[in-house]
Amino acid sequence: MAQDHPLRPWLEQQAERIERLCEARGLWVQCQGGVVTPRLVRFHLLVHPSIPLKRLLSLEEEMALALEAPRVRFCREGGLLALELPRPQPAIVALLPLQASLDPLPPFTALLGRDSAGAPLLLRLSSPEVTHVLIAGTTGSGKTALARTILSSLALANDPDDLRFLLVDPKGQGFAPFQGLPHLAAPILRQGAEVQEHVGRLLQEMAWREEAGIRRPRVLLVVDEVADLLATEPTLAEPLTRLAARGRSAGLHLLLCTQKPTAEALGSLLRANIPCRLVGRVVSAQEAVVASGIRGTRAEQLLGRGDFVLVTGGETIRFQAAYIHGQEILAMVEMLRDEHLKQGQATALRAARRVPLPAHWVTRLLGSLRAHPSETGQAAGARRSR
Template sequence: MLRQYLETQADQVEAVLLAHHAPGRVTGGTVGPRLIRFALDPAPSTRFTAVRGLAEDLAVALKVSSLRIDRTDQGIILEFPNPEPRPVTFTGLWPEVEPLPPATALLGLTDAGAPLLARLSSPEVAHVLVAGTTGSGKTALLRTMATSLALANAPETLRLLCLDPKGRAFRALTAAPHLTRPPVVEIAEAIEALQSLVRLMEMRDQKGEQQPRIVVFIDEMADLIIQDERRNGHVSVETLLTRLAQRGREAGIHLIAATQRPSAAVLSGVLRANFPLRLVGKVVSAEDARLASGRAQTDAHLLNGRGDFIAVGGSALPIRFQVAYLGEREAQEELAALKTKSTN
């Protein structure tokens, strides 16, 4: 059944290209849990821009909700949703990746079927900006990353600080023995916690210390900054976050912050520039995709939502992946069991 579907879709792609005088052949591809990728071999006379310009026509012909066209070292790649998606779960993927290296978070599964990890101690990662609209899967991604860090690292080597202005994102983590304090909801406590971290960073700088590593998870970073501005405090949340982003890695302090839209009106360019790794879910427009990823033509506005993300970092090509989903109750059970072990 799937084979017949793939052959029919490949024929449709070739027919559309031929009808628009941009001939090419589908030479192969892969079937991932959420995505199908076709490798396209264009005729010598067919330009990439011509193929890319036919994205909407191809999506209509294939009867899919979205279609991305990209140029890689393998040639031209067409990506569209798998009509029979398979779930990617944390519990299913975790046995394949443990034990993880120190300070390394599990993200999910790439469209090539490989687990995707983020090693915070690497200069190419250090701090992570997570962006996407409501329903994109930001909170689920934060929960997966935090739980994997807690399961793979002892509290003596890694600590977690969670800032949660809406009070919903990190409820599952309350049982984790790695927490420096319960998830912070109030803006005054968030400022105090960030001030304490800056002082710790400066002290560690002087002593050349990095341990234990401290990972700061922030849900709705823009909301936290806006609350601070309304409060008219003497110390700016954005100023504190910028200092931590600029100098935190050498002191073993890492930021993992989520926001719906990292616009210049809320987040300064200096702060955004200090997040080397961007994890971008579905956004509203191509301009939002550029702001979130820090580069043009990532097509993040064409993602499917519900955990469909791209990882963008350095000069490497974006990596599309599906978040390894972990429900709130499942996370609570995993971390409660971990807490029981640590107290025995």
């Protein structure tokens, strides 16, 4: 932790409290630095080899009380043991300045936010460990906001001729700001009949692409509250399952949001074919297992409001989701639509040559928003990619 960090007095006080409580319980533990992220503080712990990990884990409630925190969480990454707790004044991880600070993202890669070490976390749709994504969590966990972040990040980094979106928004609120985005393969869908029609067309497209050996343009089908949609339109379960099972080879991907990621709500085959999970706060350890597909994520201890764990390839990474305001999305859509219309023939030529969008687009958008301020936050370097 930086010597001149504004939270330094508080950090030193908390480190002393951690060591004192452990000493009172007969445990030899020392705090050896850590990381301060926009949402969390992570204390790195040096623990005597004779101390069983279970004894430390049993102290979580006592530790939260001693640190005056709503909850704390012990976690292990490799050979590092750490204690995570909320920072007293959390900061927003704003998508636009963070993405503007990075090198151009690889194709079909979204910026999720910052991981528990403070580094930007990327998600590559074309990776075999990703392909399809399920976002799960209770109300207030930030599911729809995270889906909007993923869509915005992808739209800013990929040409509409390389990546298209098909958005299903039964409530008509979550994805409304994206109406008019040049990446949309159709207007935003709300009614069951039109969803059935377009999903059926995707199945035909998949069959044609498999026969022709074609993957581009990639298509991302995004459904908000998919369990509710399947409850009213149960016949959609079979085509969604087919897309999940065979879509990757045809360049077709799913991004599904739900509060109820159970096999009863989604179908066991659909769940089994979604390898990547983004899990927000849930109410119990049992629901954390249901949402993530594995034990030990401890998603029931997350803070909500964008605090997520990424589960893919047997690895679990906690992160704070980046945020983009609705007004920022509207400005992005207007800019991308205007640029797409202006370029005309040049757009088709660029797509044919596989030349990415100019890297300065995000910076230009950020500059225009600073002229008309909305919600923004910090930025820094890059690390992980999935």
